[in-house]
Amino acid sequence: MNETATKKKEPGMATLVIVLFAICAVTALLLGLTNYVTAPFIEANKAKTTQEAMAKVLPYDGEYAKVTDQYSGGDATVLNIYSAGDTGYVVEVKPATSFSGNLTVMVGVGADGACTGISITSSGETSGLGSNASKPAFADQFVGKTGEVKVTKDGGEINAITGSTITSRGVSEAVTSAIAAAASMG
Numbered sequence: 001m002n003e004t005a006t007k008k009k010e011p012g013m014a015t016l017v018i019v020l021f022a023i024c025a026v027t028a029l030l031l032g033l034t035n036y037v038t039a040p041f042i043e044a045n046k047a048k049t050t051q052e053a054m055a056k057v058l059p060y061d062g063e064y065a066k067v068t069d070q071y072s073g074g075d076a077t078v079l080n081i082y083s084a085g086d087t088g089y090v091v092e093v094k095p096a097t098s099f100s101g102n103l104t105v106m107v108g109v110g111a112d113g114a115c116t117g118i119s120i121t122s123s124g125e126t127s128g129l130g131s132n133a134s135k136p137a138f139a140d141q142f143v144g145k146t147g148e149v150k151v152t153k154d155g156g157e158i159n160a161i162t163g164s165t166i167t168s169r170g171v172s173e174a175v176t177s178a179i180a181a182a183a184s185m186g
Helices: 013-057 130-134 136-142 165-185
Strands: 078-083 088-093 104-110 115-122
Touching: 013 088, 013 104, 013 115, 078 165, 088 165, 104 165, 115 130, 115 136, 115 165, 130 136, 130 165, 136 165
Parallel strands: none
Antiparallel strands: 078 088, 088 104, 104 115
């Protein structure tokens, strides 16, 4: 029997490239389709989370009106500002100071210029440490604060989360920015 007749032919480089391209194309198509199908649900969930956070930090019977385009304060950490009529403003802030760089805080500011509450809407902070920023023991300290808000280590009144001073500073920075942004709107 002939040795070359029984030996299988190895695929050439062109065949391998075509197969790899086909696998990549199918994978990209599936990822794109998944994104297309899930995008509306993700947006709806994000909108619901935002509405719940706004209602938590500044209860208001009406509809919160986005007024970010009227803000001229120039603070790049201020992402969005929502008006709650005569009740005050809700300000979404992504502070420059945070452990992960992914901290987003919703801050309510009453008509009197004082913080009415905070809600962490996005966080990549360390689980068990920075993630404690959303707990009432920490968050309730901000209610009623005006002006510049700082942790006690920096000469302020906010008790930092143990082991998470950077996150505590970030939330304090967010509240300070929100108070200033709301003051500039009035």
